[in-house]
Amino acid sequence: MAQRIGVVGLGTMGAGIVQVCLEAGLTVIGLDGSVEARDRGVAHVRRGLERRVTKGQLSESDCAEALGRLRLAEDIAELSAVDLVIEAIAELPDAKHSLFRDLVRVTSATTILATNTSAISVTGIAEASGRPSHVVGLHFFNPAPVMPLVEVVRTRLVDEAVYRAALDFAGALGKEAVPCPDTPGFIVNRVLVPMLNDAVRTLAETGVDPADLDRALKAGAGWPMGPLALIDLIGVDVQVHASEAIASGLDNPAYAPHPLLRRMLEEGRLGRKSGRGFHEYPTT
Ligand SMILES: NC(=O)c1ccc[n+]([C@@H]2O[C@H](COP(=O)([O-])OP(=O)(O)OC[C@H]3O[C@@H](n4cnc5c(N)ncnc54)[C@H](O)[C@@H]3O)[C@@H](O)[C@H]2O)c1
The missing domain is CATH 3.40.50.720 (NAD(P)-binding Rossmann-like Domain)
Known part of the structure; x- marks a missing residue:
């Protein structure tokens, strides 16, 4: 080995x-x-x-x-x-x-x-x-x-x-x-990345509080952490690039990142690594 x-x-x-x-x-x-x-x-x-x-x-x-x-x-x-x-x-x-x-x-x-x-x-x-x-x-x-x-x-x-x-x-x-x-998103991201985009879409379209959205998915769907907290952990930049790669690999714009994610990327709100994404984090 x-x-x-x-x-x-x-x-x-x-x-x-x-x-x-x-x-x-x-x-x-x-x-x-x-x-x-x-x-x-x-x-x-x-x-x-x-x-x-x-x-x-x-x-x-x-x-x-x-x-x-x-x-x-x-x-x-x-x-x-x-x-x-x-x-x-x-x-x-x-x-x-x-x-x-x-x-x-x-x-x-x-x-x-x-x-x-x-x-x-x-x-x-x-x-x-x-x-x-x-x-x-x-x-x-x-x-x-x-x-x-x-x-x-x-x-x-x-x-x-x-x-x-x-x-x-x-x-x-x-x-x-x-x-x-070697297919776009492999196994987990082919399933997970669109689900996370749907969570962002729900946030943007309903105006629900991000903490409440996360709490709901944890308590109601058994997620170990909320989808927005998960994007913050993964990195907004990574989520955007992964969504773009899956959308282009499958030639299907439905997989494209939600505009709110693109805006966060432009503003440098990348999640945990920048101290602020959907939630705020103390910087070390
Ligand atoms: N973040 C996640 O949850 C996650 C999960 C699985 C896979 N990935 C993948 O892992 C890779 C890295 O993601 P990350 O979240 O660690 O990114 P990151 O931004 O935290 O780290 C990337 C690092 O690479 C360095 N770098 C950039 N270009 C370089 C180059 N040409 N030569 C040497 N160093 C260079 C940067 O300085 C930075 O330190 C990406 O392909 C991502 O899609 C990320």
Whole structure:
């Protein structure tokens, strides 16, 4: 199994994925295009592991040992010796295509290249990379250290042994690895993203209080958290980009993000990460 892991993009998902890999005993090299985001990501990983210590799930020495297996890269070339790269940068096709071309340039011919995209075509990323046989989707859920599911996305171009190794890798992380074809939104987001858009539509059309909408879905439909709070956790930007990708992938404008979400994105009301979305959050 892959032992040396590169994680590119240390935001919400990348930091969580780093923590999962460290907890599984793996060595991780993290890379982010922004120094501030990188520092925030490392602080996020540290907090996540320290929370395990507080809960008695990890000893102080194991926490320190795990953090010692995380190295930070300044340049993509430092990923040359990893067995597997997990990309968790912004949900923008051009940025991902360009990154995968660079990853193919710097890594070995056997390195598995995985994208954590929510809704962009993995086949498109594989084709753009120039090494489509080694590209898969490893779609973690937020927060990655807590959510059990990883959708392991298969394209028609992937090498069978590479795909099997990716499935085994997700399983070895202790995750529920679910094989999944490369269709827009895969399984969960194909269902969930339109439901979240419907919640925003209901909010905009009825004028219901956001806290009441969330309370109603929790108490009446058994949701563990309200849909608006969930969008705040996911990120309004991610919800907008995921909706756009599903709408365009299925060629169906009904899946497009609600205008209220676009307005929030323009205003920088991104949810938890900006301190304000549908609800307000203390910034740390
Ligand atoms: N947020 C979620 O709930 C969620 C869940 C599953 C999957 N995803 C997917 O994971 C990916 C990341 O989402 P996120 O919510 O963590 O985003 P985020 O905005 O929190 O983090 C993205 C990070 O990538 C960095 N970055 C951007 N371009 C880069 C580049 N070219 N090279 C290196 N670093 C770069 C940014 O500085 C930032 O730190 C997206 O594809 C998203 O669709 C998100």
